[in-house]
Amino acid sequence: MAIYAIGDLQGCFTAFQRLIALIRFDPTQDKLWLAGDLVNRGPDSLAILRYVKQAGDAVQIVLGNHDLHLLMVAAGIGRNHPSDTLQPILNAPDREELLHWLRQQKLFHSEGPYAMVHAGLLPSWSIAQAVQLSAEVENALRQDGYPEFFSGIYGNEPDYWFDDWSGFIRLRVIVNAMTRMRICTADGKMNLYFKGALSTIPSDYLPWFRVPHRASEQHTIVCGHWSALGLHLSDHVIALDSGCVWGGQLTAIRLEDRKIFQIPCE
Secondary structure, rough: OOEEEOOOOOOOOOHHHHHHHHHHOOOOOEHHHHHHHOOOOOHHHHHHHHHHHHHHHEEEEOOOOHHHHHHHHHHOOOOOOOOOOOHHHHHOOHHHHHHHHOOOOEEEEEEEOEEEOOOOOOOOOOOHHHHHHHHHHHHHHHHHHHHHHHHHHOOOOOOOOOOOHHHHHHHHHHHHHHHHOOEEEOOOOEEEOOOOOHHHHOOOEEEEOOOOOOOOOOOOOEEEOOOOOOEEEEEEEEEEOOHHHHOOOEEEEEOOOOOOEEEEEE
């Protein structure tokens, strides 16, 4: 059995089909990890949701900010942006089935020496704590009152973690770190606006994965979200967003030997 991880799909179903053909993905034997942002901006988010849902246990996903945005729009909390391509999902006859399935998915996944999150982890969070914190969000997503959860998690403040946060403030910080953060200070203050390259990071900030002595540094973390970073491999980080939806490449990695597979995207 092989485990392949793939970066942000964002509705690029044709590229996804070509990549899983290239790696010869066999859902009866292999596992596929998808690092969030299955949907939006690309042309065929509906086909991706249908494929991944149908694949069952062969595919493990974590939710990204665009996946949560879809759920917010569908719940009447968020609004469609001019660049969104979510309407085919919202108009689909199986809309409710797909959205219900999406609400059952994880925000963070840990398995053996690997973990997967869409954006990042705050420096103070161990893997065990991240599992517990993500479960708090996942539980709120799965409740009948999930629209209230969505209305409470909009916002950029607070931009740091405090163990005694409670209610929507607590959930908002967890969601922002795991689905939106790229950089933070050494003591865990997030900058949620930065989207640029490493060379343009503001002073006093670091990529979240370069904060010294972060509590999760002994695990290898698979992530996406940061297209300006591109494919980035280090001892304990595998960042896979290589900008497919922007005309870059779609990237997969076989975790056991770190073999890279890429296809160009139109």
